[in-house]
Amino acid sequence: MRRLPISKLKSGMILGKSLYSANGGVLLSAGTELDSTYAKRLQALGFPAVIIIDSFCKDVEFPDIVSDGTRIDGIIKVRRVFEEARKFQKIDTKLVKDLVNKLVDEVLQNREMLFEFPDSRSYDSYMYAHCLNVCILSLRIGMALNYNEVQLRDLGLGAVMHDVGSIFIDSKLIDKPGSLSSTEFSQIQQHSIKGFNLLRDQKDINLLAAHVAFQHHERIDGTGYPRALKNTDICEFARIVAIADLFDALTSDRKHRQAYSNSEAIKMIKVEAGLKIDKVLTELFLHNIASYAAGSLLELSSGEIGLVVSNKRQYLEKPVVRIVAESTQSLISSANVQEIELAKEPGLTIVRELQPDDGFTDKLRDIHNREKKVVNS
Known part of the structure; x- marks a missing residue:
């Protein structure tokens, strides 16, 4: 399987993972043969990419740290909590916990x-899926810090609710492509304050978890918001979530840009480590991220093209x-492919990761389809 932008779908491709509506209903099941009608419909529904x-x-x-069922159920629950908070100014803490x-x-x-x-994820589900991913990623850092289960649950609650203040901000402003005016940016910054005020008023939410919403946009050099805090003046939970928040934002499709690959996002995060985000926590975080996701195509120093089939910690x-x-x-025949562990090939390095729109994958697919036809004839 591999991830492919909707614009690159071709008739006859098979969907690798089921797609769900905002309410958790199945829109298309895994195994569905796609055509131009499906592609147009998915694009209209706001899906920038699918797994084929x-x-x-x-x-x-594609290995995933949490099950598909938990992921879909999580998106539904986060949406429900956010929508109810917008209406009633109250968090369903039992549901979140x-x-x-x-x-x-x-x-x-x-x-x-x-x-x-x-x-x-679809654009409409971005916020809720983002909060879920940030929670998962933050928990991995917490585990690396040997947090006990109580600490992990408090960190997780703060992480999954870190952007709850966004429900009080105009969605058009949040999704606006390009640069923001000073007035618009000031409005965006209010989501940290509004989220904190909402969470701290809930009697059964730890104040440290509430501070995640307040401080996750603070930066260790004092250039963040809303209070321009520095270094350890920013609580550890918030410094953790800031890293997870940045990584998931970079690796997500947005309306104004395509997602960066893991390797591209990792390079960007390394630049920020020690400058904007906590260096030690960043190093712990990166120990949990595969540089090249399964399904990626890599050009090697030998000139050969390798398909990533698995990763080792x-x-x-x-x-x-x-x-x-x-x-x-x-290209070579599928009958002659071989698998190699790059860790055991010291003279072989990765030159670059191929993009899904560079035309190479079309050639690769064509030769495999031709071979299949020959076998079946």
């Missing part, structure tokens, strides 16, 4: 699994790859 089963990577699986407890349990259960899940930047081409111009 392509002929050359149909056996590649039940969700966080489930996330903590699954993250602990899958503590050795790397985060590499390629997202296929001890070799974050050296995945197991399947050699699918001698070069971008010279």
Whole structure:
């Protein structure tokens, strides 16, 4: 399987993961054969990309730290909590805590699994899926810090509610592409204050969790908001969530730009480490992220093209790859592919990650489809 922008879908492609509506209903089931009608409909529904089963990577699986059921249920619950908070100025803390407890349990259960899940959320679900991912990513940092379960649950609650103040901000302003005016940016900044005020008024929410909403846009050099705090004046929970928030924002499709790959986002985050975000916490965070997600295509120093089939925690930047081409111009038969562990090939390095719109994957798919036809004829 691999992630593909909607604009690159072709008739006959097979959907690899089911797509869900905002209310959790199945829009399209995994295994559905896609055509131009489906592509147009999905684009209209705000899906920037989907997971497909392509002929050359149909056996590649996407590991996920939490189950599909928990992920979908989580998005539904976060949406419900946010919508009720907007109407009634009150948080359904039981619902949030039940969700966080489930996330903590699954993250602990899958503590050795790397985060590499390629997202296929719709634009309408972005905020809720973002909060869920930030919670999962933050919990992994908390685990690396040897937090106990009580601490993890408080961190998780703050993380999943970190953007709740956004419900009081005009959505058109939040989704506005390009730069904001000083007045508009000032309005955006209010979401941290409004979120904190809402959360601290809930009697059964830890004040540290509420401070995550207040401080997750603070930066250790004092350039953040709303109070321009520095270094450890920012609570540790908020410094954790700031990193998770940044990574998920970078690796998510937005209306004004495509998602960055894991490797691109990691480079950007490393630049910020020690300047804007906590360096020690960033290092702990990056130990949990696969540089190249399964399904990615990499050009190697040999000129060969490798398909990422799996990752190992001890070799974050050296995945197991399947050699699918001698070069971008010279494909090889699927019968002759081989898998290699880059960690065991010291003379072989990664030159670049191929983009899904560079035309190479079309060539690769065509040769596999031709071979399939020959076998079946």
